[in-house]
Amino acid sequence: MLGGRGILVTRPRAQAGELAVAIVAHGGDPVLFPTIAIDPIADPAPAQSLFARLGEFDHAIFVSANAVQFGLSLASAPWPDRVSAIAVGPATAQALARASIPRVLTPVVRFDSEGVLALDTLQQLQGRRVLIVRGVGGRDLLEHTLEERGAVVDIAEVYSRHHPREAAGPLIRRWRAGNIHAVICTASEAARNLHASLATDLDLLKQAPVFVPHARIAAMVRALYQTDVIETATGDSAIVRAMERFFAKVQD
Known part of the structure; x- marks a missing residue:
């Protein structure tokens, strides 16, 4: 205790x-x-446009529970069956499960960008499309590594952070x-x-x-x-x- x-x-x-x-x-x-403090993105239009075309992607990676909360609030249609949802860790996976997103993939050991990049489904990505859902100014490791593996990557920035002081x-x-x-x-x-x-x-x-x-x-x-x-x-x-x-x- x-x-x-x-x-x-x-x-x-x-x-x-x-x-x-x-x-x-x-x-x-x-x-x-x-x-x-976490706030919705000031201009949601770019992210809304990406979520409107969610069915064009092969994978959607959510980097946090905040990404799930604010990202899915911008989605106007049900989750497409062809898109695999990937969560960076258990809390993010739980947020996706609460939103009834099926078949969520999660790293087994490391719950970070490196853990996501170790997933088998993200090794051969030539011609695949990947959506990364994150906050403003997130790490670029996912984006750059997935592009090096042949993926076409889009970023949906759906929330911002500030120091509440x-x-x-x-x-x-x-x-x-x-x-x-x-x-x-x-x-x-x-x-x-x-x-x-x-x-x-x-x-x-x-x-x-x-x-x-x-x-x-x-x-x-x-x-x-x-x-x-x-x-x-x-x-x-x-x-x-x-x-x-x-x-x-x-x-x-």
């Missing part, structure tokens, strides 16, 4: 609920301080009082924005371990925060279990 420890959650507020519930269920005290004073006071014991960052941008929010109190970041679900995020946080970083498996339950193991060792 987490023993009443304060756990800072940096996810967008609308997406922090399930993780907060899991923290409470394991005896922790979630502290919500969203450092990313919530007042950090209450968080800083709580942290100074010794009531923040761990930080969860599930995106590199969330970690960078937390660093920006604490611009005059960066010493706080050295006082609590940071739990992250990916090696790329871990490397960035180690360099930026100079604190203990614990890489976990993907998913809320895996993050909470990793925190329990960490604090059990600390107690020992």
Whole structure:
């Protein structure tokens, strides 16, 4: 159990609920301080045009649950049978399943662009058409690698991210009082924005371990925060279990 420890959650507020519930269920005290806000794309017309022609594609890759939510909201017709839906990870796959999208493919081990690129169905792509559904300014690795394999790739940008810049004073006071014991960052941008929010109190970041679900995020946080970083498996339950193991060792 987490023993009443304060756990800072940096996810967008609308997406922090399930993780907060899991923290409470394991005896922790979630502290919500969203450092990313998600908005619909300002001009949806280009993405709407691509979704109107969805039946022309062989594969549609969704890079996040946000991509599913905002992307499918732009679709005006049922999902075409010929198009295979590919999710970058379990949360994205669950979002597609809730939308009744059939036969969703998901990486087996790595839940990231590299994991998607390892799927058998994406190895021989000469003449195939692929739609990537993502936020503004996403990684280009998928696009470039799929094109190198012969695919014709289109990008549907369906949401944008920004730093909400919530007042950090209450968080800083709580942290100074010794009531923040761990930080969860599930995106590199969330970690960078937390660093920006604490611009005059960066010493706080050295006082609590940071739990992250990916090696790329871990490397960035180690360099930026100079604190203990614990890489976990993907998913809320895996993050909470990793925190329990960490604090059990600390107690020992």
